[in-house]
Amino acid sequence: MGSFSIMRALDLNRAGLLAISLALSACGAEPSETASSAAQDTNTQERPSILLVTLDTTRADALGIETDLVDTPALEELATRGLVFSQAYATAPMTLPAHTSILTGLYPTQHGIHENGRRFADSERLLATRLQQLGYGTAALVSAFPLAAEFGLASGFDHYDDELPTGEAERPANETTDRALAFLGREKAEPLFLWVHYFDPHEPYEPPEPYRSEYPGAPYLGEIAFLDRELGRLVTAFEARLEGRPYKIVVAGDHGQGLGDHGEALHGNLLYQSVMRVPLIIAGSGVPAGQVDVAVSTRRIFDTIVGWASHEDTGRSLLSATPETVLGEAFKPYLQYGWQPQVMAVDGSKKVIRSGELEVFDIVSDPTESTDLTGRVEVDPEVMKTVRDHWERALSGPVDSGAVLGEEAKERLASLGYVGSEGRTALRDEAPSPKDMVDLFHDLDIGSVLFIRNEYEKALPLYERVLSADPYNTAVCLHLAVAHSVLGNEQKALEYFDRARQISPDSVDLQHYLAMHHFRFQQWAEAEPLFEIVLDATPDKLPALECLAQIRERQGRVQEAGSLLERITTLKSDPKAELLKLGEMRMSIGDTQGAIRAFERARVLQEDDFDHRLELGVLYLANRQLTEAAASLDRVTASHPAYPLALFKRAQVSVLLGEPDRDQRIQLARDNADAVTAPLIANEKLFKGSSSP
Numbered sequence: 001m002g003s004f005s006i007m008r009a010l011d012l013n014r015a016g017l018l019a020i021s022l023a024l025s026a027c028g029a030e031p032s033e034t035a036s037s038a039a040q041d042t043n044t045q046e047r048p049s050i051l052l053v054t055l056d057t058t059r060a061d062a063l064g065i066e067t068d069l070v071d072t073p074a075l076e077e078l079a080t081r082g083l084v085f086s087q088a089y090a091t092a093p094m095t096l097p098a099h100t101s102i103l104t105g106l107y108p109t110q111h112g113i114h115e116n117g118r119r120f121a122d123s124e125r126l127l128a129t130r131l132q133q134l135g136y137g138t139a140a141l142v143s144a145f146p147l148a149a150e151f152g153l154a155s156g157f158d159h160y161d162d163e164l165p166t167g168e169a170e171r172p173a174n175e176t177t178d179r180a181l182a183f184l185g186r187e188k189a190e191p192l193f194l195w196v197h198y199f200d201p202h203e204p205y206e207p208p209e210p211y212r213s214e215y216p217g218a219p220y221l222g223e224i225a226f227l228d229r230e231l232g233r234l235v236t237a238f239e240a241r242l243e244g245r246p247y248k249i250v251v252a253g254d255h256g257q258g259l260g261d262h263g264e265a266l267h268g269n270l271l272y273q274s275v276m277r278v279p280l281i282i283a284g285s286g287v288p289a290g291q292v293d294v295a296v297s298t299r300r301i302f303d304t305i306v307g308w309a310s311h312e313d314t315g316r317s318l319l320s321a322t323p324e325t326v327l328g329e330a331f332k333p334y335l336q337y338g339w340q341p342q343v344m345a346v347d348g349s350k351k352v353i354r355s356g357e358l359e360v361f362d363i364v365s366d367p368t369e370s371t372d373l374t375g376r377v378e379v380d381p382e383v384m385k386t387v388r389d390h391w392e393r394a395l396s397g398p399v400d401s402g403a404v405l406g407e408e409a410k411e412r413l414a415s416l417g418y419v420g421s422e423g424r425t426a427l428r429d430e431a432p433s434p435k436d437m438v439d440l441f442h443d444l445d446i447g448s449v450l451f452i453r454n455e456y457e458k459a460l461p462l463y464e465r466v467l468s469a470d471p472y473n474t475a476v477c478l479h480l481a482v483a484h485s486v487l488g489n490e491q492k493a494l495e496y497f498d499r500a501r502q503i504s505p506d507s508v509d510l511q512h513y514l515a516m517h518h519f520r521f522q523q524w525a526e527a528e529p530l531f532e533i534v535l536d537a538t539p540d541k542l543p544a545l546e547c548l549a550q551i552r553e554r555q556g557r558v559q560e561a562g563s564l565l566e567r568i569t570t571l572k573s574d575p576k577a578e579l580l581k582l583g584e585m586r587m588s589i590g591d592t593q594g595a596i597r598a599f600e601r602a603r604v605l606q607e608d609d610f611d612h613r614l615e616l617g618v619l620y621l622a623n624r625q626l627t628e629a630a631a632s633l634d635r636v637t638a639s640h641p642a643y644p645l646a647l648f649k650r651a652q653v654s655v656l657l658g659e660p661d662r663d664q665r666i667q668l669a670r671d672n673a674d675a676v677t678a679p680l681i682a683n684e685k686l687f688k689g690s691s692s693p
């Protein structure tokens with residue numbers, strides 16, 4: 001391992017013993033000062049409260065610690081009294097995979113989340129679950145939709161605040177901090193694990209004042225400065241609450257931002273330092289001040305925190321572990337466009353990227369990775385083997401837990417620039433390396449967002465440009481087919497579907513989009529078998545369920561349509577419309593109890609806006625649940641077009657219940673009778689004993 005060679009104690013006063021001890025242990029020397037001080041900490045047995053702050057889209061070189069271009073006093077204060085890791089790396093340049101690593105200690109090849117919009121299902125593995133088991137109160141506040149509870153990271157948290165402003169996919173740092181401070185003010189649990197996630201430096205860059213004015217022309221840095229102010233408020237509030245009890249703080253970036261480096265404006269497509277090297281600072285009780293220049297992965301935050309909480313050393317804590325070859329991956333271009341999967345390894349000062357071909361950089365002497373040293377320097381064969389193994393594991397390992405996003409979730413992710421793929425595709429031998437495709441990033445990123453926003457006319461020329469440069473791009477080919485289909489260009493659409501079939505004959509996406517195309521053109525016979533194939537492969541795919549339900553209803557197969565609707569109501573976050581439809585459908589085939597179930601679920605969701613009280617009352621009456629029938633019919637308002645019918649039914653219920661005012665109710669029904677209810681009232685045997693005429 002070459003870690004000793006890059007051990008630079010930049011400031012000896014601050015670097016302290018820890019960096020030196022890490023260097024020694026890297027050389028196989030005796031266990032260090034740090035290890036023994038950790039052991040002392042163990043003996044005190046008081047578990048520290050822990051604050052974990054993750055900074056989205058924050059480059060390591062965009063903090064005041066490394067540059068004079070921005071002021072970040074809160075981070076610098078933490079860095080002064082804490083331990084700064086100058087070579088900390090994300091496991092993937094994307095929010096959900098990177099955070100899943102921080103919260104599980106696993107690489108994406110192990111946890112299976114390679115991109116946003118997937119669901120992590122192994123709740124037992126999560127940091128919060130572990131800490132809960134160790135007696136911690138656990139809380140999280142996250143600031144963007146990619147970390148919403150539905151994606152699986154909320155397990156183990158007693159409190160998970162992922163509420164976003166209406167219609168927005170992100171929450172500004174000041175709001176998240178306000179909520180965190182309110183939480184800290186009322187929460188009594190000790191010890192406490194609090195995770196706060198800030199999202200502001202993510203595009204679009206819109207810093208609030210005064211940062212907008214203070215950073216003219218550099219709004220990304222303005223967002224960083226704003227973030228720093230909020231981090232300062234948070235740390236102050238967290239520490240104020242402790243009253244002398246032990247605590248630890250971890251601040252880490254989830255991934256960086258390209259900002260044009262190597263042709264990448266955003267993140268997710270490449271593995272260069274701009275997007276992979278992130279800030280990492282640890283501070284708090286017993287944490288020595290200093291700087292560690294050994295390369296570390298942010299996944300070790302998991303082991304570090306578990307170590308503090310359990311007083312057990314997993315061997316991978318950032319404070320005591322031996323240096324390791326740090327790995328990373330960027331799978332989005334592979335999953336979405338069929339390009340080469342990319343993995344990287346950092347070992348000492350050397351960084352290797354494998355993306356079909358190989359690149360080697362010296363990240364200490366050439367931090368911008370301007371000179372590819374492939375063939376000019378020797379790379380440890382062990383490292384090369386690690387890269388190869390990681391690449392192969394990534395291709396053969398789990399991809400995700402099978403979550404399929406609803407349209408609403410897709411739109412919210414797309415509003416942040418994320419468009420998830422539909423799953424793993426076969427890798428062509430001659431698939432291009434993403435680094436050779438940077439000229440297409442802009443068209444692909446913008447095209448995807450336009451597409452999800454249904455702005456198909458605008459997306460077409462972008463996608464056509466991409467496909468002419470990258471003729472094997474199945475996803476783009478399908479997007480072109482769908483765009484033409486929606487725009488009514490049937491012939492053009494079919495041409496692109498044919499072309500997609502030639503590239504990827506087994507693609508489930510192809511079957512799905514082609515089925516949707518036939519549905520759009522009311523070609524039911526063509527659409528039906530394709531939807532069945534799609535649902536065999538992906539049973540939760542909402543659009544396919546919805547279309548097939550309509551086809552079944554049209555075919556008069558109401559029972560089957562009902563089953564599909566029932567399934568849809570379990571998958572949608574807001575299934576009110578489907579529940580009403582399901583209730584009506586069941587009512588039409590005489591399934592009284594099934595209809596009551598559906599309407600009751602809709603009533604709970606809609607509360608005062610529920611407008612099927614007449615139907616529900618009639619169903620309860622038919623089911624001889626008279627009290628429920630009365631309650632529902634009583635809430636039908638006079639403005640309801642079938643109000644006379646409600647009065648008639650209510651009078652029937654009243655007689656059956658033997659209510660003292662039943663005669664007045666019958667009279668009311670008579671007084672308000674219309675063409676429908678007049679003959680019903682006249683012939684109603686229940687009313688015969690009434691004193692009225």
Ligand SMILES: [Zn+2]
Pocket residue numbers: 056057094095096254255
């Ligand atoms: Zn992120």
